[in-house]
Amino acid sequence: MRNEKIVKAYDSIHAGDEIKRRVFEKAMRKQPKKYLSVRTFAATAAVLVLAVLGYTLLTPQSGNSFFVRAYALIEQADGTIGLHEVDVIDRSRVKEQISIWQISEHDDERFFISVGLRHGGKNIESVEFSVDEGFFATQLISDFNKEAFSSFNNKTFRVAGSIHTGSHNPLFCTDFVVVGNTITSEQLYDDLLLFWGTYHNGLQNILDYIVIRATATFYNGETETLMVTIDNSRLARALGMSLDELMEYERQRSAYLSAYLLEHHDHYMSIPLEYLELVGEGISHFTYDPVYNALYWPGVGLVQKELLEFDENGLARHSFVYSGEPDSNESMWTGVIWGVSAVVIERDANGELTGRLYRVPDELRASSAP
């Protein structure tokens, strides 16, 4: 459906004859010299096309190349977390780094593991990734997510695991879209997260390694296949659990923390602000209208705007509890709470919101016992 205002706006972009001629000449100059000489000899462009096409089809192309790399969040020398490419063909490096930074997500039926791959090379027309077990799925990364990633500091790498939440939280990503057991390079683009997924049944038998076949088709019709093995073994084993145990553990932890906050809500809301420690370093304040305000340190704290109740001073307050992974091989939630934070949202006369994050001193924390 055309929109006249937009048509008019775009119509103001126009190139005169001079630019048109220059672009044509540039396009011709960008051809290899062999082609230029053909064009000089030929009377029409059609002959040139014949020459190019013939060359492409009949002459073996040299210099075809293909590589596959993965993105990994890696702690850098200065303590910050950076996004780096690692060569997935170098297995030892992958085992050491990718498995550590891999992201997983599950719902009641499926389990997803991120497999951020990048491919490249020379003379590649298309690339197809395929798996024999499981399937590919994608998520669209949200603007908020990108902002959060760009703001990561050395305290917040833990958030990376939780920020790729699934369809239940549109703040971060769109729904998972199950693509199938093959996905092509044309289906992958910026802002799309690639996952390998599987249904839970029998998962433990195939979880340790995801084997992905990456096949490049070159313009000359030749193909090259790379087998990419992504090691997931540490994903669950780092916690000393099987996958099912890990999922059960997460369920217990989530339920426990919710119950804890509900139980001690009045206590945390009544502590005067002057008793709390303002966290100066690592505060980030996002606004993501119209739904959320969010702060994180050391975990993400989200405040739904509609639920904010401002007092006469324009202040609204929420509490969060945060906890980490177990240090031992316990497969049951043992009630370890790292700390409690309070978020205060201040609304000024113009309706602008500012967030502050406070830490509740240990001596004012309610008992961990539910």
Place this chain on the structure above:
Amino acid sequence: MNNPTLACAEDGTPQTFEEIYERQFAMVYRVCFSYMKNTADAEDAAADVFAKLLKHGVLFKSAEHEKAWLLRTAINQCKDHLKRLWRSSASIDDYKNLESANTFRESELLKTVLDLPERYKDVIYLYYYEGYSTKEIAQILKKPPSTIRYHMREARNHLKGVLENEE
């Protein structure tokens, strides 16, 4: 198709590179300019698009195929150019020169559209200017229709105020 030409129009008439260039240059340049936002880079990107057409000798099935291929190639080419610009270490003076090469005055609406994130800019251009449906855009950009509809929704939100104010 036995005729080794670049394209074949719907009525079966063989088309040469020069005919395609004549027919599609304005569109390719418009897409390139919307990404690169200056004449010099838009020229380079557009030249690369047509150079690619020459190099790979694409055989188009129809006029629509020809247009869709050039649109997609132009968009991808510009993204590649922008990545290269980002990675290169050109001096600020280079960019000043490029800026001054712009010869037209942008409307507020155009400026807003050109400043949109790429994914929104693509769908706005293809939907509102070229008149493609979201299903067709999905085919051109090789993305799921649901993604295109999501981008459309977000893009409209970005443009809401400007579209209403534009004379």
